[in-house]
Amino acid sequence: MSFGIYIIGFLILIGGLIYGAVILHIAAHWIAVGAIVLFGLAILKGVQATRGKDPSH
Numbered sequence: 001m002s003f004g005i006y007i008i009g010f011l012i013l014i015g016g017l018i019y020g021a022v023i024l025h026i027a028a029h030w031i032a033v034g035a036i037v038l039f040g041l042a043i044l045k046g047v048q049a050t051r052g053k054d055p056s057h
Contacts, residue, residue, distance in 0.1 A: 003050040010042035 014035055021031045 003046050006046040006049060007042060010038070010046065014038045014042070 017038070018031055018035055021034065
């Protein structure tokens, strides 16, 4: 459940950054590239933050 909350929060952040980029008249293809990179980063950080520690043997 915490992974879902993490991703939702990151999607809100990405949406705000996209809105700001549109206001600044940044080209749409650069906005798309930035959004894809940030979404990939969100998945990596979300998994890293929410996964359980591996038991040591």
